[in-house]
Amino acid sequence: MRQRIIKKRxxxxxxxxxxxxxxxxxxxxxxxxxxxxxVLLKNEKGILPLAxxxxxxxxxxxxxxxxxGGTGSxxxxxxxxxxxxxxxxxxxxxxxNEDWILDYDRRYEExxxxxxxxxxxxxxxxxxxxxxxxxxYTQTPFVMPEGKAAEKTDADAAFFILSRTAGEGxxxxxxxGDYFLTEQESGLxxxxxxxxxxxIVAVNTGGLVDLSFLDTYENIRGLLQIVQPGMEGGNAFAxxxxxxxxxxxxxxxxxxxxYGDYPNAEHxxxxxxxxxxxxxxxxxxVGYRYFDTFGIPVRYCFGYGLSYTDFEISxxxxxxxxxxxxxxxxxxxxxxxxxxxxxxxxxxxNRAGKEVVQVYVSCPYGKLEKEYRRLxxxxxxxxxxxxxxQEMTLTFSxxxxxxxxxxxxxxxxxxxxxxxxxxxxxxxxxxxxxxELDQSAVLVRTxxxxxxxxxxxxxxxxxxxxxxRYWNCVREVSEKELPVLPVCGADLTEKTVxxxxxxxxxTPESRKFVDxxxxxxxxxxxxxxxxKAQGGNLGAAGISVPGSAGETHHCAEAQNLPGIVLAxxxxxxxxxxxxxxxxxxxxxxxxxxxxxxxxxCPDTDRLPGERYYxxxxxxxxxxLLAQTWNTELIEETGEMIGGEMVEFGITLWLAPGMNIxxxxxxxxxxxxxxxxxxxxxxxxxxxxxxxxxxxxxxxxIKHFACNNQEDNRKDSNSILSExxxxxxxLKGFEIAVKTAQPMAVMTSYNLVNGVHAANSYDLCTKAxxxxxxxxxxxxxxxxxxxxxxxxxxxxxTLSQDExxxxxxxxxxxxxxxxxxx
Numbered sequence: 001m002r003q004r005i006i007k008k009r010x011x012x013x014x015x016x017x018x019x020x021x022x023x024x025x026x027x028x029x030x031x032x033x034x035x036x037x038x039v040l041l042k043n044e045k046g047i048l049p050l051a052x053x054x055x056x057x058x059x060x061x062x063x064x065x066x067x068x069g070g071t072g073s074x075x076x077x078x079x080x081x082x083x084x085x086x087x088x089x090x091x092x093x094x095x096x097n098e099d100w101i102l103d104y105d106r107r108y109e110e111x112x113x114x115x116x117x118x119x120x121x122x123x124x125x126x127x128x129x130x131x132x133x134x135x136x137y138t139q140t141p142f143v144m145p146e147g148k149a150a151e152k153t154d155a156d157a158a159f160f161i162l163s164r165t166a167g168e169g170x171x172x173x174x175x176x177g178d179y180f181l182t183e184q185e186s187g188l189x190x191x192x193x194x195x196x197x198x199x200i201v202a203v204n205t206g207g208l209v210d211l212s213f214l215d216t217y218e219n220i221r222g223l224l225q226i227v228q229p230g231m232e233g234g235n236a237f238a239x240x241x242x243x244x245x246x247x248x249x250x251x252x253x254x255x256x257x258x259y260g261d262y263p264n265a266e267h268x269x270x271x272x273x274x275x276x277x278x279x280x281x282x283x284x285x286v287g288y289r290y291f292d293t294f295g296i297p298v299r300y301c302f303g304y305g306l307s308y309t310d311f312e313i314s315x316x317x318x319x320x321x322x323x324x325x326x327x328x329x330x331x332x333x334x335x336x337x338x339x340x341x342x343x344x345x346x347x348x349x350n351r352a353g354k355e356v357v358q359v360y361v362s363c364p365y366g367k368l369e370k371e372y373r374r375l376x377x378x379x380x381x382x383x384x385x386x387x388x389x390q391e392m393t394l395t396f397s398x399x400x401x402x403x404x405x406x407x408x409x410x411x412x413x414x415x416x417x418x419x420x421x422x423x424x425x426x427x428x429x430x431x432x433x434x435x436e437l438d439q440s441a442v443l444v445r446t447x448x449x450x451x452x453x454x455x456x457x458x459x460x461x462x463x464x465x466x467x468x469r470y471w472n473c474v475r476e477v478s479e480k481e482l483p484v485l486p487v488c489g490a491d492l493t494e495k496t497v498x499x500x501x502x503x504x505x506x507t508p509e510s511r512k513f514v515d516x517x518x519x520x521x522x523x524x525x526x527x528x529x530x531x532k533a534q535g536g537n538l539g540a541a542g543i544s545v546p547g548s549a550g551e552t553h554h555c556a557e558a559q560n561l562p563g564i565v566l567a568x569x570x571x572x573x574x575x576x577x578x579x580x581x582x583x584x585x586x587x588x589x590x591x592x593x594x595x596x597x598x599x600x601c602p603d604t605d606r607l608p609g610e611r612y613y614x615x616x617x618x619x620x621x622x623x624l625l626a627q628t629w630n631t632e633l634i635e636e637t638g639e640m641i642g643g644e645m646v647e648f649g650i651t652l653w654l655a656p657g658m659n660i661x662x663x664x665x666x667x668x669x670x671x672x673x674x675x676x677x678x679x680x681x682x683x684x685x686x687x688x689x690x691x692x693x694x695x696x697x698x699x700x701i702k703h704f705a706c707n708n709q710e711d712n713r714k715d716s717n718s719i720l721s722e723x724x725x726x727x728x729x730l731k732g733f734e735i736a737v738k739t740a741q742p743m744a745v746m747t748s749y750n751l752v753n754g755v756h757a758a759n760s761y762d763l764c765t766k767a768x769x770x771x772x773x774x775x776x777x778x779x780x781x782x783x784x785x786x787x788x789x790x791x792x793x794x795x796x797t798l799s800q801d802e803x804x805x806x807x808x809x810x811x812x813x814x815x816x817x818x819x820x821x
Contacts (some may be wrong), residue, residue: 001512005821006562011581012545012648013612022647023079026617027232029640034229034236034620037627039249040306042223047198049243049308050157055094057155058085059192061144062163062204064101065108069228069571069621070206070670072138072168076572076618077597078231084161087234091242096153104147111145116599133592138169146184150191158196160189164205171269171711172207172665174259179665180210193217202226206621206670208255211299225251228670230571231618243308246353249627250305250425252674253661254288257299263290263459268663268709275712280720283458286662286728287675288426289371293461303358303425309349313357315422315432316342318485336398336443336492341420341433343392347384355381356629357422359394360429361401364416365470368403369461372469373421375678376400380630399443404726410445413437415489419473434477439489445496446771449762450725450753458721499770503801506808514808517556524553525807527785529563545649546586547576547594547614552814561811562819569655570671573616573644582609616644622657626673631686638690642697651817652744653691654700658684658732659707667710677728681735688740696818698743700779701736705729705757707748717751730767737772743813746779777813
């Protein structure tokens with residue numbers, strides 16, 4: 001066994017309070033990512049970009065208090081954040097209504113103080129209990145105050161910033177002040193549209209909101225989806241508005257005309273009064289798969305986004321490379337071969353810019369009902385000058401076209417024509433080439449997982465409609481004489497998954513080490529180190545790095561197994577901004593100091609000792625990052641985060657979040673990427689590759705799985721078919737595991753078909769380890785599990801071999817960390 005020597009851990013952070021070179025560099029990276037992810041949805045009469053020095057009026061609660069991200073574990077305690085007001089001033093715009101902004105700042109500070117004091121009063125009896133405090137905090141969201149009425153000023157254009165916050169532990173509501181405008185906001189917008197000829201709306205929210213006001217006011221010329229853009233959001237916003245950056249973001253969700261148009265709107269979360277049973281009756285018809293298949297008109301389609309320039313996209317031939325046994329590019333798996341489509345993109349406008357090319361596929365009519373189109377590949381160009389052309393080849397694995405057949409059970413390709421659509425959005429995609437499979441084939445035979453325990457009636461589109469669409473596709477391919485690539489089904493090699501028991505999944509070296517540990521050490525290592533000195537085990541339980549989420553147990557340090565530190569995410573590292581060291585020891589800080597920049601702990605200046613600073617970079621939230629559709633940029637962002645992890649002594653980042661946007665009201669949608677599993681998976685894989693490019697650092701993809709609502713998240717039961725589970729809610733995790741092999745997976749709190757995800761052998765062992773080849777650790781529970789583990793071992797429902805296998809995988813991850821010389 002190789003000898004390993006533990007590094008001595010010093011105090012994290014720096015003594016110098018001045019902004020560091022690392023901070024400056026990383027802020028620039030965050031600004032770049034934010035600008036590239038902003039989506040221009042409307043630009044009538046070319047209102048944007050605005051000329052340098054333009055006079056602008058800025059209204060709305062997000063002008064000077066731009067929301068950088070959501071609340072809860074996804075928060076970041078950055079040094080400062082740049083508001084839209086600040087960013088526009090930095091860019092040289094003349095702000096004509098500064099009195100309105102200053103008045104709002106006063107109202108905000110008063111409301112913020114009252115909110116803080118109210119929570120402190122409610123939690124007075126639970127001040128030292130992190131769980132109780134966190135529950136009250138999440139159930140008492142800060143409601144941003146309203147501003148005064150608008151007054152006409154001499155401005156070339158007026159902006160209305162529509163802002164909302166949301167976060168961990170609670171879902172949003174389809175009511176005024178959340179999904180809909182308040183009465184005051186409606187009045188303010190009406191006044192703005194009455195006073196100013198040119199109005200631009202920016203949506204600064206963690207999830208989608210109602211946009212019906214666009215139908216009321218004709219002089220709303222521009223619309224920007226900026227989501228929650230991180231600490232450099234204001235500067236990034238000004239970059240786009242001024243034309244310094246040509247917008248190239250695309251929507252990662254379908255924006256419906258009305259909330260009720262979403263397929264699960266009536267029954268989602270608290271809407272039907274039942275937060276215990278969440279029935280996924282829409283099946284595979286999530287997001288654009290529903291709207292596109294059932295012909296429901298939408299305001300803005302999936303993948304949509306405008307630019308300040310124009311592009312022409314043309315498709316060439318499609319080719320097939322068979323039986324490649326290695327992973328290539330961003331494909332999740334290429335063992336069944338890869339399809340490649342050649343594409344030419346030309347900038348036909350008069351400004352430089354980037355374009356996103358999207359590839360969708362229509363699968364043939366057959367045994368299984370299928371969505372009309374699904375995203376199978378995408379790519380982003382470099383910045384193209386006016387008149388410049390880029391040749392691209394987009395590649396995707398043949399099994400991307402497969403559907404899950406529960407009757408086999410397994411992944412199958414049905415015979416027939418697969419139409420390939422290419423464009424810069426779902427709506428603009430055109431049938432361009434096709435693949436024809438001569439006979440059906442089973443690609444992968446599996447065992448069943450997470451079987452339904454009750455009847456569930458899923459949406460159906462009907463055979464006749466699907467058959468009609470299929471033959472229309474075949475006819476169009478023939479009439480337009482589009483290229484058709486034949487693929488022989490007999491050439492496809494069927495794979496059968498061999499399921500290895502949990503107790504047998506380990507590396508020999510790590511298992512040899514684990515066999516030297518006592519049962520007591522195994523139990524301690526299985527559940528982490530709660531870190532009582534940090535006030536509990538919720539989100540800030542780290543001992544070694546103040547504000548970190550926690551760390552593995554130190555009980556085996558005598559055998560050269562150190563503890564490793566975990567930090568929350570996914571919009572950056574969530575640590576305490578600073579802490580004190582007195583007489584060589586870290587001064588204990590309450591859990592509350594790790595939240596909201598320490599607003600709940602106002603007396604920290606009285607702490608004894610020397611101060612250490614831990615300012616982290618607040619990057620854009622997950623949805624905005626995904627709106628870049630730029631995996632290279634996401635990898636760069638991940639590598640940046642990895643650098644900060646090394647600086648602060650963090651091994652595992654509890655990110656990226658990658659659950660599916662099943663409904664716009666999920667309180668945690670801002671952390672997640674998209675309604676589409678392929679886009680989510682590729683973004684999570686890119687972030688993981690970036691972080692893990694830094695030696696000793698790893699990601700923890702989460703929340704595994706079906707964490708698509710926050711209300712009653714610990715007891716909510718996600719009831720869904722195995723096909724929907726595999727094709728929609730697990731597919732992104734599968735892609736991330738197969739292409740990036742994250743160090744860890746975090747299970748979700750909820751149940752999946754009656755079994756808590758953390759306790760699901762089907763999810764954690766059969767799917768993740770046996771079917772996908774996951775090699776890392778799946779995050780454990782809490783100290784409360786210790787008694788349970790002893791009980792299970794005594795009763796024989798858990799064997800020591802199984803426990804030792806689990807700890808072997810933990811040890812293997814610790815050995816990969818940078819905690820050794």
